[in-house]
Amino acid sequence: MSIDTTGFGLPKPSHAAGFVTLSAVEYKAMRLRVYREQGGHCAFCGRKIYRLSDGELHHIRKRKMGGGSRDDSRANLEMLCNSCHRREHNQ
Ligand SMILES: [Zn+2]
Numbered sequence: 001m002s003i004d005t006t007g008f009g010l011p012k013p014s015h016a017a018g019f020v021t022l023s024a025v026e027y028k029a030m031r032l033r034v035y036r037e038q039g040g041h042c043a044f045c046g047r048k049i050y051r052l053s054d055g056e057l058h059h060i061r062k063r064k065m066g067g068g069s070r071d072d073s074r075a076n077l078e079m080l081c082n083s084c085h086r087r088e089h090n091q
Helices: 024-037 082-089
Strands: 055-059 077-081
Touching (some): 024 055, 024 077, 077 082
Antiparallel strands (some): 055 077
């Protein structure tokens, strides 16, 4: 498998439903983008995330209504600090 770098960072729709699925490389780039756009702060508690490794990209809309795939579009992602992200998924 070769790595396609055309359109790097621009998620392309890969599902009829308009869902976007990013490759691992694209996902990393998206993580950095969301982190920067949020000014390095957690979207939930507002705490400063000092390193990217202290935060997690969170999918706002979960798979539902029979959707088989996660949606990696920018609108569906936010950066949370590790503790908020853990809390989100422990409910
Ligand atoms: Zn937080």
